[in-house]
Amino acid sequence: MEPQQLRLRILDTVCLSPPPAPAQHAALPLSGLDADRNALDVTFRTLRFFPPPPPSIDPHAVLPPAFEAALGLFPALAGRLRDGHVVVGAGTVPIVLAESGLSAADVDTDCPGSPLLDRLAPPEDGAAGTPALALQATRFACGGVALGMRVAHALCDGVGATKFLAAAALFARGQGPPEVAPVWERRELLGPRHPPRVATQVFDRVLALDGGVARCGPYGAEGEWREQQRQLTRECFHVSDARVEALRARIADEAGVKLTTFEVVAAFIWRARVKANGTSSGEVVKMVYSMNISKLVDPPLPDGYWGNVCVPVYVALAACDLVAQPLAATAALIRKSKQDVDDEYVRSYVDFQELHRHDGITAGTVSAFTDWRRLGHGEVDFGWGGPDSVLPLSWRILGSTEPCFLLPYGAGDERRRGGFKVFIALQRTAVAGFREEMQELLLQPQQQSSAGKL
Known part of the structure; x- marks a missing residue:
């Protein structure tokens, strides 16, 4: 163009x-x-x-x-x-x-x-x-x-x-x-306690304090994260519901628990990214995802509450374990991390932030996931129909500059019946390997990469 x-x-x-x-x-x-x-x-x-x-x-x-x-x-x-x-x-x-x-x-x-x-x-x-x-x-x-x-x-x-x-x-x-x-x-509803107290050790295991983050924030100075962006490309993949369901059914049997689509897809993509990046086997890799806590806190948040209602939830593994262990085991870990989120987790997270806000809280390099498939997009109808497409333009979330978004197709898109979209930021050197890993989940016929298009 x-x-x-x-x-x-x-x-x-x-x-x-x-x-x-x-x-x-x-x-x-x-x-x-x-x-x-x-x-x-x-x-x-x-x-x-x-x-x-x-x-x-x-x-x-x-x-x-x-x-x-x-x-x-x-x-x-x-x-x-x-x-x-x-x-x-x-x-x-x-x-x-x-x-x-x-x-x-x-x-x-x-x-x-x-x-x-x-x-x-x-x-x-x-x-x-x-x-x-x-x-x-x-x-x-x-x-x-x-x-x-x-x-x-x-x-x-x-x-x-x-x-x-x-x-x-x-x-x-x-x-x-x-x-x-x-x-x-x-x-009143989501402020720190007096005095603040952290009653879980999970944050000590996945979060650290860093003076550089204290000065420049979790994404670094503007010049730093813009330089990071130049090393990344943003890609779209079209994922098949049928293929995800077949994978979910198979690994749920292996895990011995029911698994959601998100748990399966997040486990699959996290592993695919680490493999495509060629991450050193001994390196600890982390994923983080946002979890809605509106109904998990006590008392539940009122329906009209419109502030941030998600907390970050982390899973950490040695890269060699993530690549080698069955996908069912990784999906089960993600499921377990969700089950650990309750009112005390939320209050402790808020209090951890209060206690260390000026100390530079960081999780380091993380693979971030957020699911937009059920945000009520169809309710945004100004009188001539809901949106045909909804997409993010910003890519700094949950302390990561390399997030993955699960997105719905618009109501009028015939592909809606068959699956959903994955928008993901990848290291340019990892694209070919990641695309190969993703073939198992893609809609057919194979969708071509969007790189280079307008």
Whole structure:
């Protein structure tokens, strides 16, 4: 694609304010999970593609007032992060309205490294005073719409962001506000105990303290992680439900326990990555995944809670053991790690963060996994159908710059009946070996690599 075809025409930038504006500034404290440095200094960017609306609906006219109404329920998203708080009362949220001469079909949403995709969302910007939320709505020549979002990860994860988008979608359809009101109460529900105490040894086994991390954060200085990015490529794989199910049934018998799709796929991909990287046999390798704890804590979080609701869960093995042992054993370890997560695990994790926040908490190099297949994407319907595609544009999560996302196909994608997508960051030198390992799980006919496409 020629460079001039990447140009977008910016029609307008609308500044949205929560109605009504607060009478005075308020500093709202973050929870212990919000203030985790894996999320605190990170902005997360996502992209959703929607089908063309009917001629009677102009998305550029519908979306700004819908988002402004939703901000009345989520005013912190118009705030600014400062010293472990979000300052509410003076900020606005920009929404860029743009158009492109391309058709949505010209955009390859199965190519996670595409520079065109990157242009369809607000740029990453971690400067002080940056709005906690920014939006971009791009209308294509075919009528399809791309909605890009950049949000401070300290305010919400994928679950909370979807609640905000779903509320805006209700207003767009004339059905808002949502039945369940948003709940803040972050320090009360997920703050540290007094005094903080760590009642589990699991964090001592997988986490360490590092002065460099204390100074620059878990992802390193900006120059460092951008240099890391140059060593990586982002790939998409199309995974077959039938093949995963056959593997799951086989290894569940070997493990003697029921296994979920996530446990099986995470074990398979973790092993495949370590093999493809040629990791030294004696090196301890770690995987980490995010686990929703909304109903595991005591008391359970209220349905309207929209802050970060996931804790990281770790599994560590010597590389030689991961490669040599049956896949069933690795999947069973992941399952066991999930079973160990309870209210005390969550409270101890929050307290560990509180005790060592300035000491540079790190897990070292980790393979990170996050599952987006059931985040309620279909609820984000602005009046002309849910998204055809949902994908991440940011790749710093859970202390890792090499994550793996499990993603659903859109409701209108016929591949939805047969499987799901895996977006993964890989060392460039490992791509060929990883692709060979993945053949066992792929949809047929074999999907080609997306490398080099736009």
